[in-house]
Amino acid sequence: MDNVLNLEKIKLTTARKAILELLSNSKKPLSYEDVKEFLLMDKATFYRNIAIFEEEDIIDSFESNDKKRYFELKRDKHSHFICSDCYTIECIEENPKFSLKNYKIDNIILKGVCKDCNKDE
Amino acid sequence: MDNVLNLEKIKLTTARKAILELLSNSKKPLSYEDVKEFLLMDKATFYRNIAIFEEEDIIDSFESNDKKRYFELKRDKHSHFICSDCYTIECIEENPKFSLKNYKIDNIILKGVCKDCNKDE
DNA sequence: CTCTATGCAAAAACTTTGCAGGGAT
DNA sequence: ATCCCTGCAAAGTTTTTGCATAGAG
Numbered sequence: 684m685d686n687v688l689n690l691e692k693i694k695l696t697t698a699r700k701a702i703l704e705l706l707s708n709s710k711k712p713l714s715y716e717d718v719k720e721f722l723l724m725d726k727a728t729f730y731r732n733i734a735i736f737e738e739e740d741i742i743d744s745f746e747s748n749d750k751k752r753y754f755e756l757k758r759d760k761h762s763h764f765i766c767s768d769c770y771t772i773e774c775i776e777e778n779p780k781f782s783l784k785n786y787k788i789d790n791i792i793l794k795g796v797c798k799d800c801n802k803d804e
Numbered sequence: 805m806d807n808v809l810n811l812e813k814i815k816l817t818t819a820r821k822a823i824l825e826l827l828s829n830s831k832k833p834l835s836y837e838d839v840k841e842f843l844l845m846d847k848a849t850f851y852r853n854i855a856i857f858e859e860e861d862i863i864d865s866f867e868s869n870d871k872k873r874y875f876e877l878k879r880d881k882h883s884h885f886i887c888s889d890c891y892t893i894e895c896i897e898e899n900p901k902f903s904l905k906n907y908k909i910d911n912i913i914l915k916g917v918c919k920d921c922n923k924d925e
Numbered sequence: 926c927t928c929t930a931t932g933c934a935a936a937a938a939c940t941t942t943g944c945a946g947g948g949a950t
Numbered sequence: 951a952t953c954c955c956t957g958c959a960a961a962g963t964t965t966t967t968g969c970a971t972a973g974a975g
Contacts, residue, residue: 694929694930694974696929696930696931696974698930698931699930714964715964715965716964724931724932725931725932725933726932726964726965726966727931727932727933727934727965727966727967728930728931728932730964730965730966731930731931731966731967732930734966745869745915746867746868746869746871747867748866748867750867750871750939750940750963750964751963751964751965752964752965764904764907764909767910775904779900779901779902779912780900780901780902781900781901781914783885783896783914784919785919785922785923786885786914786916786917786918786919786922787916787917787922788885788914788915788916789888789915789916789917790914790915790916791900791912791913791914791915792912792913792914792915793902793904793909793911793912793913794866794909794910794911794912794913795907795908795909795910795911796907796908796910797907798905798906798907801906801907801908802906815949815954815955817954817955817956819955819956820955835939836939836940837939845956845957846956846957846958847939847940847941847957848940848941848942848956848957848958848959849955849956849957851939851940851941852941852942852955852956853955855941871938871939871964871965872938872939873939873940926975927974927975928973928974928975929972929973929974929975930971930972930973930974931970931971931972931973932969932970932971932972933968933969933970933971934967934968934969935966935967935968935969936965936966936967936968937964937965937966937967938963938964938965938966939962939963939964940961940962940963941960941961941962941963942959942960942961942962943958943959943960943961944957944958944959944960945956945957945958946955946956946957946958947954947955947956947957948953948954948955948956949952949953949954949955950951950952950953950954
């Protein structure tokens with residue numbers, strides 16, 4: 684765990700370690716609501732540390748259809764699929780090929796209906 | 805304007821006409837904040853009518869990085885670029901090629917840094 | 926002792942809901 | 951007279967901020 688942190692800038696407190704461990708054990712991005720039952724800290728502590736991690740480029744985040752922010756450890760470029768029905772988020776390792784002159788594309792989000800919800804219709 | 809509405813189900817009130825006209829005159833999706841100075845109606849009326857339009861598949865919406873919801877009239881498939889710095893939204897007519905077995909992809913959102921903000925860095 | 930991290934409560938930002946009045950048919 | 955539309959105010963949801971205390975070095 685220590686190796687992801689620039690320990691000269693960020694002290695690895697219990698709260699921070701807990702957040703990073705939860706994120707690193709997860710296969711998909713998590714919201715505060717997803718993690719709150721596993722974390723003993725106050726939401727203010729969570730969000731404040733998240734802000735620090737983002738400044739230090741340790742994590743990424745994005746907003747989903749459900750109005751929540753989802754967090755994940757920074758890793759190889761990948762995309763996310765968000766289901767408009769069940770709000771499930773999946774990581775897609777294969778990236779759509781796309782470029783725009785003079786634009787920097789960091790993140791691609793695909794929205795639609797996932798295989799499970801697609802089945803139900 | 806009338807032709808976009810299924811008038812058997814939705815009465816074309818003054819408020820609804822105003823919303824649809826604003827959206828149809830815009831080249832990009834708009835949030836409530838974008839339109840509120842041009843619309844005389846209360847925000848409750850706006851959001852309630854938006855909900856009706858979405859049910860009837862007259863408009864689409866998505867959340868942006870700025871935590872606001874953006875609305876546009878449904879039209880030919882296209883993508884959106886959202887700038888993480890200035891939050892500007894642009895419509896991209898050319899779609900990234902991508903498909904996922906058993907998934908339905910309705911909407912592709914590209915996040916990154918737009919040409920203007922890219923210049924500043 | 927000093928500086929940062931934390932908890933709690935309140936605020937903020939956007940959207941939704943309850944309720945009562947108004948308008949159209 | 952009925953039914954839907956609207957405005958206003960209040961509530962809801964997620965995230966942020968202020969402030970005082972706790973804790974580490």
